[in-house]
Amino acid sequence: MSILDLARPDIRALAPYSSARMEAQGGTVLLNANESSRPPNIPGGEGLNRYPDPQPRGLVETLAELYGTAGDRVLVTRGSDESIDLLVRAFCRAGESAVLISPPTFGMYAVCARIQGAAVIESPLSRHGVLDIDALLAAVTRATRIVFVCTPNNPTGNLVDRDDLERIAKALEGRALLVIDEAYAEYSGLASAASLIDTYDNVAVLRTLSKAWSLAGARVGTCIARSEVIGLLRRIIPPYPLPSPCVDAAMGALSYEGRRVQRHHLHEILNERARMFVALQALPGVREVMPSHANFLAVRFDDAAGTYRRLLAAGVVVRDVSRYAGLEDALRITIGTGNENDRVLAVLRAGAPA
Numbered sequence: 047m048s049i050l051d052l053a054r055p056d057i058r059a060l061a062p063y064s065s066a067r068m069e070a071q072g073g074t075v076l077l078n079a080n081e082s083s084r085p086p087n088i089p090g091g092e093g094l095n096r097y098p099d100p101q102p103r104g105l106v107e108t109l110a111e112l113y114g115t116a117g118d119r120v121l122v123t124r125g126s127d128e129s130i131d132l133l134v135r136a137f138c139r140a141g142e143s144a145v146l147i148s149p150p151t152f153g154m155y156a157v158c159a160r161i162q163g164a165a166v167i168e169s170p171l172s173r174h175g176v177l178d179i180d181a182l183l184a185a186v187t188r189a190t191r192i193v194f195v196c197t198p199n200n201p202t203g204n205l206v207d208r209d210d211l212e213r214i215a216k217a218l219e220g221r222a223l224l225v226i227d228e229a230y231a232e233y234s235g236l237a238s239a240a241s242l243i244d245t246y247d248n249v250a251v252l253r254t255l256s257k258a259w260s261l262a263g264a265r266v267g268t269c270i271a272r273s274e275v276i277g278l279l280r281r282i283i284p285p286y287p288l289p290s291p292c293v294d295a296a297m298g299a300l301s302y303e304g305r306r307v308q309r310h311h312l313h314e315i316l317n318e319r320a321r322m323f324v325a326l327q328a329l330p331g332v333r334e335v336m337p338s339h340a341n342f343l344a345v346r347f348d349d350a351a352g353t354y355r356r357l358l359a360a361g362v363v364v365r366d367v368s369r370y371a372g373l374e375d376a377l378r379i380t381i382g383t384g385n386e387n388d389r390v391l392a393v394l395r396a397g398a399p400a
């Protein structure tokens with residue numbers, strides 16, 4: 047039994063699009079891809095007349111090293127959002143398959159499933175954001191192809207520990223893929239679950255440069271999985287997903303100097319998170335600040351809607367998460383710079399206008 051037996055047979059049989067850049071490498075007179083031979087006359091235009099490498103070796107190897115895995119287990123995608131979409135397309139059959147999620151959690155899992163025509167099964171977190179593993183596993187059906195677990199979870203900030211992840215992976219062996227979304231892993235200080243892939247062929251881990259690497263605008267996400275899963279996703283990813291300026295930005299951020307700056311920023315965010323956790327709890331109108339291992343805090347208020355409006359009137363935009371069951375009284379506040387966080391505290395201290 048191979049993990050690919052769980053994938054869509056039609057995708058396994060599909061003859062993928064073969065791009066010019068993939069078919070022939072080397073050569074200096076490039077007349078095979080209908081590109082312009084002249085670069086555009088704009089700053090930084092050098093090389094932009096050429097289609098980019100579909101999976102640039104240098105970036106793939108750098109990300110593999112960063113995430114502690116092998117290059118053949120890495121697929122670089124347009125943000126991890128695209129990895130979610132590719133996994134759902136590859137494993138879920140329209141009108142038949144299902145994905146399992148634990149709300150409140152990241153919205154893209156359900157959106158991608160619905161676009162693909164897959165059902166969405168829910169096994170909710172507890173009020174304190176704890177994942178009930180027994181309930182989750184009991185919710186797995188014969189149609190379930192993917193179980194999404196987000197850790198640290200967006201929007202609650204809680205973790206699922208490694209033993210629990212392994213328990214889920216083991217229980218799903220031969221039945222479904224466990225996709226572990228580690229978009230906020232850097233802020234948790236914990237080891238990645240990617241090493242589970244050594245033992246379990248039904249695990250995929252998602253990482254991104256959008257949060258802790260300050261590159262949301264460059265759209266660089268990574269799917270880490272067994273090479274046969276990566277091969278399957280490569281059959282369905284669009285031919286040139288990574289714009290060359292984005293690849294250059296990623297390589298810069300992951301350079302020696304880039305990593306030094308990143309560590310500094312990360313340290314600053316962790317200090318600010320600790321400060322905000324304490325400061326927010328002391329404010330009138332705050333019911334609860336949920337402990338968070340990410341770069342945001344979910345905060346329950348006596349009047350979440352009124353607090354949202356007051357912050358907005360002062361120019362501070364936070365995320366209204368009240369549409370999530372269990373978070374009706376909550377706002378999600380990203381940890382900003384010291385000054386930005388002070389603005390939040392100042393508005394909340396001022397209290398509701400009389």
Ligand SMILES: *Cc1c(COP(=O)(O)O)cnc(C)c1O
Nearest residue numbers: 125126127152200229254256267
């Ligand atoms: C932000 C976020 C993502 C998406 O990240 P991109 O790499 O920018 O697409 C994925 N998962 C979670 C949980 C997120 O919060």
